[in-house]
Amino acid sequence: MNKALLSILFVANLLSLSTKANDHELKWEFISNIFYTNSPAPKEVTQEEIDKAISLVEKTRAHEKKVFIEYLTFDDKTPDYKLWALAIRDTDNDGIRDYVVDEYSGKFREGDFDIDGDGIYNVFDSSPYNNLVGGTDTNNDGSPDFFYEDENFNSIPDHLDWSNQNKSAQMKKMQRALYENYKVILVERGFNFNESVATGVYDLVRTLFKSLFIKGQVNPSLRVVAVEENVYFKKQSDVFGATLGMYMGFNPTFLVFSETALLNKTYMLGVLAHELSHSYQYLVDYSVDNIDQYLKFKNYDITNFLSLSKALGFNSNKEDSHFSEYFEILSPTYKEPTRFRYSLDGKSMNEWRTVLNMNGMSSEKIKKQHIVSPYSLSGPWEWLSDQTTAYLFNEMDKYGKRSLPLSRYRSLKRKLIRNSNLDPDFQVFYYENGEGGKTFNFLKKNFSLSNEDLNFLIDNY
Numbered sequence: 001m002n003k004a005l006l007s008i009l010f011v012a013n014l015l016s017l018s019t020k021a022n023d024h025e026l027k028w029e030f031i032s033n034i035f036y037t038n039s040p041a042p043k044e045v046t047q048e049e050i051d052k053a054i055s056l057v058e059k060t061r062a063h064e065k066k067v068f069i070e071y072l073t074f075d076d077k078t079p080d081y082k083l084w085a086l087a088i089r090d091t092d093n094d095g096i097r098d099y100v101v102d103e104y105s106g107k108f109r110e111g112d113f114d115i116d117g118d119g120i121y122n123v124f125d126s127s128p129y130n131n132l133v134g135g136t137d138t139n140n141d142g143s144p145d146f147f148y149e150d151e152n153f154n155s156i157p158d159h160l161d162w163s164n165q166n167k168s169a170q171m172k173k174m175q176r177a178l179y180e181n182y183k184v185i186l187v188e189r190g191f192n193f194n195e196s197v198a199t200g201v202y203d204l205v206r207t208l209f210k211s212l213f214i215k216g217q218v219n220p221s222l223r224v225v226a227v228e229e230n231v232y233f234k235k236q237s238d239v240f241g242a243t244l245g246m247y248m249g250f251n252p253t254f255l256v257f258s259e260t261a262l263l264n265k266t267y268m269l270g271v272l273a274h275e276l277s278h279s280y281q282y283l284v285d286y287s288v289d290n291i292d293q294y295l296k297f298k299n300y301d302i303t304n305f306l307s308l309s310k311a312l313g314f315n316s317n318k319e320d321s322h323f324s325e326y327f328e329i330l331s332p333t334y335k336e337p338t339r340f341r342y343s344l345d346g347k348s349m350n351e352w353r354t355v356l357n358m359n360g361m362s363s364e365k366i367k368k369q370h371i372v373s374p375y376s377l378s379g380p381w382e383w384l385s386d387q388t389t390a391y392l393f394n395e396m397d398k399y400g401k402r403s404l405p406l407s408r409y410r411s412l413k414r415k416l417i418r419n420s421n422l423d424p425d426f427q428v429f430y431y432e433n434g435e436g437g438k439t440f441n442f443l444k445k446n447f448s449l450s451n452e453d454l455n456f457l458i459d460n461y
């Protein structure tokens with residue numbers, strides 16, 4: 001899937017459709033969990049706001065109108081004008097709308113990460129829509145100063161703090177350590193973390209991605225790891241197929257969806273590594289000015305991402321047809337990595353797909369090009385993420401081969417192969433194909449794994 005600086009992983013899933021819940025009620029329920037479970041409700045919508053929304057939508061082009069007419073509705077498909085008004089609201093008038101509305105499902109996401117403009121990031125704000133109230137921290141230093149820009153390391157505000165909740169000691173420890181060391185906060189949004197998801201993130205931050213997370217420093221492209229039910233305004237039981245995760249650069253959040261919590265640990269590790277790699281691809285161009293351009297004018301300068309892609313063998317040709325479907329009211333379309341047409345070592349991505357379909361993943365042609373999965377042929381954005389997972393598994397494999405007794409190595413290898421399917425089609429993820437390629441060499445240099453890291457990962461995954 002190519003989406004606006006988002007990345008989504010789907011897996012086939014044979015869930016039967018259960019009785020359909022009332023979608024309209026669910027939409028409002030999701031809005032109440034938008035920053036954290038039971039976030040305060042947004043201020044009441046006024047008639048003036050509704051009139052403004054109707055007249056804006058009236059004038060807009062068909063592809064954008066469709067989002068309002070198809071998704072922001074009651075169950076009988078009549079428009080819910082309150083949702084329309086919220087979709088275009090900018091509470092603090094800073095030119096950044098409060099929400100980003102997903103173009104494929106209408107789901108609301110955090111747009112302006114400080115909606116009331118009080119200097120406190122919504123997630124940390126016990127009252128995100130009221131600039132007179134911030135976060136409260138009663139069990140530590142008591143100061144409500146959770147400023148987004150503040151690089152000092154304060155403690156976690158009460159409404160997010162697991163130390164007050166019925167959680168395992170290990171989960172309490174991980175939430176605290178991720179926040180105190182790297183200012184990454186684990187947040188629940190109407191769905192709870194399980195210990196293995198939290199552990200997976202915690203372990204990757206300290207091994208594969210340790211060059212991005214330095215104790216006492218902020219990594220601006222990953223501030224929030226949140227758990228939500230799924231990517232839609234729907235109950236997971238009403239959705240066919242599962243969505244595992246999604247990274248969003250603009251608010252900088254990694255969303256983990258409920259189905260990921262059901263995966264076995266090895267598979268989950270691969271999924272988390274894939275998504276965390278997207279935050280790196282966004283980080284290479286990060287600056288405060290650039291993110292401001294992104295939020296206000298939907299224009300994220302990706303010069304460094306394009307140079308990185310070039311070093312991995314990609315050429316970007318021209319902006320592709322998505323640009324004709326630019327969104328003017330909603331914010332899903334950006335100038336971004338997925339909006340270009342790419343070629344890889346002289347062949348277009350479609351040509352590579354044809355080579356793959358004709359010869360198969362285990363063929364010499366595909367191995368020679370170091371292609372690890374069909375999904376990685378979406379372009380450099382998914383390529384680097386799938387290669388990152390492949391690199392991780394391949395390093396675990398190689399280390400196991402040289403250090404474990406043969407029988408243990410064989411069972412590790414079986415486990416890695418069984419769980420390295422990050423593609424909707426089964427049996428198409430060949431992590432070993434990456435060996436010797438430009439991308440693996442780049443990853444070895446920038447995301448090196450020590451024997452200690454590998455030993456730890458093999459023991460635990």
Ligand SMILES: [Zn+2]
Pocket residue numbers: 006007008009274275278381382385
């Ligand atoms: Zn992805």
